Amino acid sequence: MKLYDYSDAPNPRRLNIFLSEKSICIPRVHVDLLKGEQFEASFKAKSPNCDVPTLELDDGTCISQTNAICRYLETLHPEPPLYGTTPKEIGLIEMWNQICFTNGFQAVADLFRNGPDWFEERALIGPHNYAKIPELVDRGRQRIMNFYADINHHLAAQCYFAGNHFSAADITALVTVDFAQWAKVPIPKQCKSLLHWHALVSERPSVQANS
């Protein structure tokens, strides 16, 4: 097994926290996204969406998309479970994982990728170029502020995103929040439940090892 990685980017960070939680070690191949190595034909043959992380199995099969790699590995290494064990946990973790990705992670990506500091024509991850749309910067910022308020409300009633255990939904949310802060949209002081959760999960050894 081989993991194509670029540990500074947020999706690889999600996977790396997941791997640390499970104490899984996989040999890495560094794909330099800033040099555009993800678009080389040899890599595109492994990852049709030209993205990292991508996991290559020993039979040559390649799996990309963070949740897909995590779910593959969860099946082989079920402990500790990060996608739930009871039907209800399984549903709620997927629900919050998806909401955090769509409303949070993609909003930060819009803010960042459509702004002046990112490559021209690279408004979206994937094999195709799309021009930046400057309106998505402001909309991204509005969406992040709404996301903060929404998850602060959710976390007022519970320690973690889905019930009493740390899960894949917390990993997606944590990486999203840190990505937003790096993009200069900090958590507002009045979001006390969100700040409390953020401090709690940031102390985990898996997060400390991937910060």
Added chain:
Amino acid sequence: MKLYDYSDAPNPRRLNIFLSEKSICIPRVHVDLLKGEQFEASFKAKSPNCDVPTLELDDGTCISQTNAICRYLETLHPEPPLYGTTPKEIGLIEMWNQICFTNGFQAVADLFRNGPDWFEERALIGPHNYAKIPELVDRGRQRIMNFYADINHHLAAQCYFAGNHFSAADITALVTVDFAQWAKVPIPKQCKSLLHWHALVSERPSVQANS
């Protein structure tokens, strides 16, 4: 168990095809999206993202997000499996499900929700209003055309999205392609593998029952 539904919309259609494949019947509550019933406080308390489908369990727990409801139900009704059984299938189905949703479904949603035929300020699903960005209409169309070409290439080598079986990834892809055609972006004639797959999956009783 109760399912909050609006069967004309594409995400509810994904779930309804899934339910037909598994012969699961759940009592429905119609939420009229065109009248804005999803924003009423009583529904928002059940579905914080104000979206359908949302499943209410007998203990009052509510699960929204199509994949979350499907995964909950897959655990209770494993046959026929639509998220895979071997680790490799599980990974590849999640990978293609995610790629089809991000590169396809969200592109059609952008095209449709930012155009003249949709409500003002409703550019994104969810509890918050965002103004339309007209550039997303053209970008949505470009993305759909690229999506068609990419999945046509993928389907040249296999009957279904992930291996030899119909799966949740095929459901997401089918509903995406039909949503795009409804939004007047038909599959190009040269995408022969995609057209072949589309004809094959459209014949399934689960799809016929939800068309």
